[in-house]
Amino acid sequence: MDKFEQWIGSITGWVWGLPMILLLLGGGLFLTVRIGFFQFRYFPHIMKETFGKIFTKDDAPGSVTPFQATTAALASTIGAANIVGVPVAIALGGPGAIFWMWLVAMIGMGSKYAEVVLGVKYRTKNEAGEWTGGPMHYIEKGLGWKPVATFFAFFLMIEIIASTMVQSNSLSTTVESAFDIPPMATGVIVLILVALVTLGGIKRIGAVTEKFIPLMVGIYLVSAIIVLIVNVAEIPAAFGLIFYHAFTPISAAGGFAGAGVAAAIRWGLARGIYSNEAGMGTAPIAHAAAKTDHPAKQGLWGIFEVIVDTLVVCTMTALVVLTSGAWKDVPADEASSMVVTAMSDVMGSGIAGTLISIALFFFVLSTVVVIVFYGEKQAEYLFGLKFAMVMRFVYLAAILVGAIGGLQFIWQFLDLMLAMIILPNVIALLFLSGEVRELTKDYISKYIKKDTPINKDQTHPM
Incomplete structure (x- = not known):
C-alpha cells in the first residue's frame, strides 16, 4: 500500500505542477483575450453591479438571489x-x-466569469421546480459531448x-x-447541521450562506x-517585499529558508x-440557480x-x-500557524487562537454544506432526484468517518480526481468561448452602452 x-x-x-498551472493559467488567459479583457475594461461597472447591489432583489427567473448564489459559491x-x-505559499515561495x-x-476572473455565464445559459428546471446547471449541462447541451459530461x-x-x-x-x-x-x-454536530441545511435545497443554503459568509469574512x-x-509602519515594506521578490530571489532570514523566483511563481500560481x-x-453549479435575466x-x-476570495x-x-x-x-513546517502567531502578538494567544478556530469552524x-449540494447535483444529473437523496446520506456518513480520521487512503485520490474534473471543464470553456464572447457583447450593448432599449419584461433567452 505504501x-x-x-x-x-x-x-x-x-499533474498539479506545471501541467495544471499551464492548463488553468493558459485557459484563463485565452478566455480573457476572447472576452476582450472584460474584467479590466469594465471594472467600475462590475463593482457597481455587484458590491453596489448586494441587497437588491431581483424578480428574474431563478431560485435564489444573485448574492445568495455568490455566497453559496464563496462558501x-x-x-x-x-x-x-497563504502562509504556506510565503514559507515555500517567499513574499x-x-x-x-x-x-x-x-x-482567473476570465475563467470564473465564462463558466458562470455558461452555467446560467444552459441551466434547466428539475422535477422539483428548481433551476439547476453546471459544466455537465453546458458540456452536454453546448457541445453535444454527453460521455464527457457524464465523466465530469x-x-x-x-x-x-x-x-x-x-x-x-x-x-x-x-x-x-x-x-x-x-x-x-464534532462529526455528529457537523452531520446534523449539514443535514438540516441541505434538506432545504439551494434556497436554504443560499439563505444560510448569505448570513454566515459576510459575517465570518467580516x-x-x-x-x-x-x-x-498595530503594524502600519511595516505595510509599505511588505508591499516592497512582494513586488521585489516576485522577480528576485530572497535569502534565508530567521526561520525562513529562502526562495528563488521559480518557487515564488510555482507557489503563488x-x-x-x-x-x-x-x-x-x-x-x-451554485450560480445557475440565481435570479437573473442575462x-x-x-x-x-x-x-x-x-x-x-483572493484579492x-x-x-x-x-x-x-x-x-x-x-x-x-515561524519555521516552514509550522507555516499553518503563522496567522495565529501574528494575531497573538497583538490580541494575546487565547483570543487569537479562539478567533481563528471559530472562523475556521464556520468556514469549513x-x-x-455547499460541496454536499454540488455532489447531489451530479448524482441528480446522472441518475435522478431519488439517487441524489441516496448520495446525501453517503456524504453525511463521510462527514462522520472523516471526523475520526477514517479511510485516509481515499484522501490520496482527492487531488487526482479534482484534476480529472478540471480537464474536461477547461476544454469545454475553450470550445464554448465564442458563445461567451457573444453573450458578453450582447450584455455590453444592452446594459453598459445601452445601444438597445430594454423592456422591463424582456429577458435574455437561456
Missing part, C-alpha cells in the same frame, strides 16, 4: 486555504509568491466524498486542539485590520488557482467572487503574516 500511495502521490504532484472557496494556504497569486487571480459528473460526485472527509477531519482536529472536544462529537478582516493598524477555484467547474449579468458575480481575504492574510514578521519567525462548515 508503494501504491507513493505512486499516486508522485502522479498527483506532477466552498473561502476557508482554511485563505488562512492556512514574491503573493504577486503571482494576484496575477493568476486577475486572469461522475468524478465530481466521487471527489466530493473524499473532499467531505478531508474538510470534516480538518474541522474536528482544529476543534479538538482549541476546545478539547472529541472528534466524534470578523476575520476586522481581526486582520487590527493587526495591520498554485495558491491563486486553489483559493478561488476558477476553472474547476464548481461555482457555476447570463453575463450573473457572470459579474463570478468576478466578484474572485475579488473577495481581499488572501491579501489580508499575506499582509498580516508579512507585517508581523511571522513569516521569518459552510464549505461542507
Whole structure:
C-alpha cells in the first residue's frame, strides 16, 4: 500500500505542477483575450453591479438571489486555504509568491466569469421546480459531448466524498486542539447541521450562506485590520517585499529558508488557482440557480467572487503574516500557524487562537454544506432526484468517518480526481468561448452602452 500511495502521490504532484498551472493559467488567459479583457475594461461597472447591489432583489427567473448564489459559491472557496494556504505559499515561495497569486487571480476572473455565464445559459428546471446547471449541462447541451459530461459528473460526485472527509477531519482536529472536544462529537454536530441545511435545497443554503459568509469574512478582516493598524509602519515594506521578490530571489532570514523566483511563481500560481477555484467547474453549479435575466449579468458575480476570495481575504492574510514578521519567525513546517502567531502578538494567544478556530469552524462548515449540494447535483444529473437523496446520506456518513480520521487512503485520490474534473471543464470553456464572447457583447450593448432599449419584461433567452 505504501508503494501504491507513493505512486499516486508522485502522479498527483506532477499533474498539479506545471501541467495544471499551464492548463488553468493558459485557459484563463485565452478566455480573457476572447472576452476582450472584460474584467479590466469594465471594472467600475462590475463593482457597481455587484458590491453596489448586494441587497437588491431581483424578480428574474431563478431560485435564489444573485448574492445568495455568490455566497453559496464563496462558501466552498473561502476557508482554511485563505488562512492556512497563504502562509504556506510565503514559507515555500517567499513574499514574491503573493504577486503571482494576484496575477493568476486577475486572469482567473476570465475563467470564473465564462463558466458562470455558461452555467446560467444552459441551466434547466428539475422535477422539483428548481433551476439547476453546471459544466455537465453546458458540456452536454453546448457541445453535444454527453460521455464527457457524464465523466465530469461522475468524478465530481466521487471527489466530493473524499473532499467531505478531508474538510470534516480538518474541522474536528482544529476543534479538538482549541476546545478539547472529541472528534466524534464534532462529526455528529457537523452531520446534523449539514443535514438540516441541505434538506432545504439551494434556497436554504443560499439563505444560510448569505448570513454566515459576510459575517465570518467580516470578523476575520476586522481581526486582520487590527493587526495591520498595530503594524502600519511595516505595510509599505511588505508591499516592497512582494513586488521585489516576485522577480528576485530572497535569502534565508530567521526561520525562513529562502526562495528563488521559480518557487515564488510555482507557489503563488498554485495558491491563486486553489483559493478561488476558477476553472474547476464548481461555482457555476451554485450560480445557475440565481435570479437573473442575462447570463453575463450573473457572470459579474463570478468576478466578484474572485475579488473577495483572493484579492481581499488572501491579501489580508499575506499582509498580516508579512507585517508581523511571522513569516521569518515561524519555521516552514509550522507555516499553518503563522496567522495565529501574528494575531497573538497583538490580541494575546487565547483570543487569537479562539478567533481563528471559530472562523475556521464556520468556514469549513459552510464549505461542507455547499460541496454536499454540488455532489447531489451530479448524482441528480446522472441518475435522478431519488439517487441524489441516496448520495446525501453517503456524504453525511463521510462527514462522520472523516471526523475520526477514517479511510485516509481515499484522501490520496482527492487531488487526482479534482484534476480529472478540471480537464474536461477547461476544454469545454475553450470550445464554448465564442458563445461567451457573444453573450458578453450582447450584455455590453444592452446594459453598459445601452445601444438597445430594454423592456422591463424582456429577458435574455437561456
